[in-house]
Each structure stands twice: as C-alpha cells, then as structure tokens.
Amino acid sequence: MQTVELQYPLQNVEPNAGPQVLAIGDFDGVHLGHQEVIQRAVQRGVELHMPAAIMTFHPHPRQMLGLDTYTKILTPLAAKQSLLRQLRVNTTYIVNFSETFMRLTPEQFVENILIPLRVNSVFVGFDFTFGHKGAGTPDTLCELAKGRFTVEIVRQFSLHGSKVSSTLVREQLLRGDVREATALLGRPYRLRGTVVHGEARGRTIGFPTANLQVSDPYVIPANGVYAVEARVGSKVYGGVMNIGVKPTFEADLAEPTLEVHLFDFAQEIYGEEVEVSLLAYIRQERKFSSIQELIAQIASDADQARHVVREVKSVQSS
Known part of the structure; x- marks a missing residue:
C-alpha cells in the first residue's frame, strides 16, 4: 500500500495519477461500518480495473474542532494504516486537517481536492459530511460531481439493532464491554x-x-x-x-x-x-x-x- 500525505493546497499529486476509486472518511477504529464502505470501494476498483484508494484525515477533524470526547482515539495513525493495508487498498491519502483545510467550502473540496486526484467513483457513508462546518452532505457531493465522477452512498451498517459507529465503540470500551467492542470492530x-x-x-x-x-x-x-x-x-x-x-x-x-x-x-x-x-x-x-x-x-x-x-x-x- 502506498501512503501519500497531502497538504492544502495540493502540491505532490502526480499529474498522470488516476483514474481511481476513492473511499472518504475519518475511519477512526476501522470498524465494521467503515470496512463496508472501504470494501465496496475496493470491489468497484476490481470491477473497473482501477486502483482503490482511501482518503482520511490527520489529526482527527473532531480533535481539531476541540471536542473533548476526541482527545483520545481508537486507532492512531500507524494502527489505522496497518488495518487499511489488510483491506487491500492501493493508496491511502492522509490529508493534513489544518486550519486552512477545515475552512474549505464543499465546492472547494471537490474542485481543489477530488478533481485533481482524478477520481472515477467516490464512496462515502450515509452520514458523511465535508467542507467548512460540515456543510456538505452525500447529496451535496452528488450535486457537485456534475457527472465527472459517480458517488456511492453506503447505507447505515447495524449490529444488534444499533448503528455501528466510532462513538458506540468508545461507549462500550468505557463501560468495559470489550466483547461488544470486538463485535463492532470485527477484531479485538x-x-x-x-x-x-x-x-x-x-x-x-x-x-x-x-x-x-x-x-x-x-x-x-x-x-x-x-x-x-x-x-x-x-x-x-x-x-x-x-x-x-x-x-x-x-x-x-x-x-x-x-x-x-x-x-x-x-x-x-x-x-x-x-x-x-x-x-x-x-x-x-x-x-x-x-x-x-x-x-x-x-x-x-x-x-x-x-x-x-x-x-x-x-x-x-x-
């Protein structure tokens, strides 16, 4: 797996890179819901004979926003990269979630990040947000694509009647329920x-x-x-x-x-x-x-x- 660190504005994107399939998300924990999004992207890459890539962010966006619950994380960057490698991803883009980047509008994110990466298909979870103050939604992404790439919205992944999420994993760990956390993560x-x-x-x-x-x-x-x-x-x-x-x-x-x-x-x-x-x-x-x-x-x-x-x-x- 190739790892590419991205700073905004983009400087180190190869002009001939792509086309590629891209899954986007924070992916803290790389739990079963995250795995569903990523595996769908990998499968589409196989079908289209294109590499499958992931875009994630460091530091975690919620850390940058000062949310107390995210001063601690489930998968530090090295652990996250190791887990992504196991999911047969060709490239992981690690975007520096800087003050400048977090102020991008949804339109700027698409035009200045996704288009230069020559994405063919983008996979996101149903609750994905992007752009300044999370103004962009999956529907926004579909509108901004303007036929230049397809957008696949992966529906909610549930287990035992609850939405699998990083927040739920955290709650189970803080209760000491590591068996339930294991079920949500798909691993201990x-x-x-x-x-x-x-x-x-x-x-x-x-x-x-x-x-x-x-x-x-x-x-x-x-x-x-x-x-x-x-x-x-x-x-x-x-x-x-x-x-x-x-x-x-x-x-x-x-x-x-x-x-x-x-x-x-x-x-x-x-x-x-x-x-x-x-x-x-x-x-x-x-x-x-x-x-x-x-x-x-x-x-x-x-x-x-x-x-x-x-x-x-x-x-x-x-």
Missing part, C-alpha cells in the same frame, strides 16, 4: 505501548507484570481486569491485564496504569513495544484488605483469563 480492541520500569511489586507476589506506557492517545477502557493476548516480537502470549489506579497500594494515582501479566513468560522486555488485544472483561478493580487476599484474587483472575484465551484460540482454529 488493541493498545500498543512500550514496557517501562514500574515498582516491581508483582514479582514479589508471584505475578510479574509488564508496565505498559501507551505510545499514542488511545481510548483507554474502563478500569478493571481483562483477559488479553499480547504480541511480543513475533510471538503472542495469553495474559491478564489490570487497568486502574491500584487501590490496594496507592491512594491518589491521577492516571490509570496498564499492567500485563503474561502466561508462561520469563523474559526481560524493558524498552520493547508490546501490542495488547483485549479479549474479555473479568471484574472491576477494587481494594483488598490484605496482600494474601489480593494474591488469591489474581490467581483466580489468571485462571479465568487462561480459559478465555483457550476459548478464543479454539474459535480461531475452527
């Missing part, structure tokens, strides 16, 4: 970070943990204990992760920590990157009256997490 929710030194308290109670410092402003799920899989290098290990403020030992942690105990693992991995996939929520974080009570609960959590990991692997291999 993943966090990537670097292993940093902690207090090494886990070693003293028989459950050493890797303290994860996330590398990007991810949406962090609700505090609690989770069954997980963690990729370390080329290998994947089952594990149990605690997200929270460690109330048994700490009194006033401002931010939650992420601690992962990996099963059947005894390596030193300080400074290494680890990608954690959240499989299931086990329980709320709580304060224990003694270290012995905590140890017994962690052992129980680990047993439950092992069961979840085996269950997931069984489904994957069937």
Whole structure:
C-alpha cells in the first residue's frame, strides 16, 4: 500500500495519477461500518480495473474542532494504516486537517481536492459530511460531481439493532464491554505501548507484570481486569491485564496504569513495544484488605483469563 500525505493546497499529486476509486472518511477504529464502505470501494476498483484508494484525515477533524470526547482515539495513525493495508487498498491519502483545510467550502473540496486526484467513483457513508462546518452532505457531493465522477452512498451498517459507529465503540470500551467492542470492530480492541520500569511489586507476589506506557492517545477502557493476548516480537502470549489506579497500594494515582501479566513468560522486555488485544472483561478493580487476599484474587483472575484465551484460540482454529 502506498501512503501519500497531502497538504492544502495540493502540491505532490502526480499529474498522470488516476483514474481511481476513492473511499472518504475519518475511519477512526476501522470498524465494521467503515470496512463496508472501504470494501465496496475496493470491489468497484476490481470491477473497473482501477486502483482503490482511501482518503482520511490527520489529526482527527473532531480533535481539531476541540471536542473533548476526541482527545483520545481508537486507532492512531500507524494502527489505522496497518488495518487499511489488510483491506487491500492501493493508496491511502492522509490529508493534513489544518486550519486552512477545515475552512474549505464543499465546492472547494471537490474542485481543489477530488478533481485533481482524478477520481472515477467516490464512496462515502450515509452520514458523511465535508467542507467548512460540515456543510456538505452525500447529496451535496452528488450535486457537485456534475457527472465527472459517480458517488456511492453506503447505507447505515447495524449490529444488534444499533448503528455501528466510532462513538458506540468508545461507549462500550468505557463501560468495559470489550466483547461488544470486538463485535463492532470485527477484531479485538488493541493498545500498543512500550514496557517501562514500574515498582516491581508483582514479582514479589508471584505475578510479574509488564508496565505498559501507551505510545499514542488511545481510548483507554474502563478500569478493571481483562483477559488479553499480547504480541511480543513475533510471538503472542495469553495474559491478564489490570487497568486502574491500584487501590490496594496507592491512594491518589491521577492516571490509570496498564499492567500485563503474561502466561508462561520469563523474559526481560524493558524498552520493547508490546501490542495488547483485549479479549474479555473479568471484574472491576477494587481494594483488598490484605496482600494474601489480593494474591488469591489474581490467581483466580489468571485462571479465568487462561480459559478465555483457550476459548478464543479454539474459535480461531475452527
């Protein structure tokens, strides 16, 4: 997959590029609804013998608009690119969502962005907006195309009676419902970070943990204990992760920590990157009256997490 970074006004578009099929959207999370739009574009590209491309935006438009709920994101840019690559996209255009770009009118977006890219067909979701203050809608895009390209509007994608959206994924994660988030995403929710030194308290109670410092402003799920899989290098290990403020030992942690105990693992991995996939929520974080009570609960959590990991692997291999 080729990645092309675009600044407005466009400067690095090859004059002979195109024609091409283009899917446009924020695609934060690359959930099932996003995948439907993208796969439709890819299929049209195959039918027309044209490359299929995606246009997305960085930073996220809602971050630029100062919406508090979007200070954290589901898929930082590198994670989003990796997921798009798996969807057989030929090119990803990453548009710098600058102050100048966000003030483009819908007409300017079409004439100064889409036409130079020589798009043949454009795919958007039913709730797509574009142009200054979201003035443009899919119907607007159809009108502005003026027969120069076709517009395909992909209808709402629903699951369990609800519209699949980035907002819904966020809500489920903040409730700790990672199984429902998995269903909406079509894969487990993943966090990537670097292993940093902690207090090494886990070693003293028989459950050493890797303290994860996330590398990007991810949406962090609700505090609690989770069954997980963690990729370390080329290998994947089952594990149990605690997200929270460690109330048994700490009194006033401002931010939650992420601690992962990996099963059947005894390596030193300080400074290494680890990608954690959240499989299931086990329980709320709580304060224990003694270290012995905590140890017994962690052992129980680990047993439950092992069961979840085996269950997931069984489904994957069937």
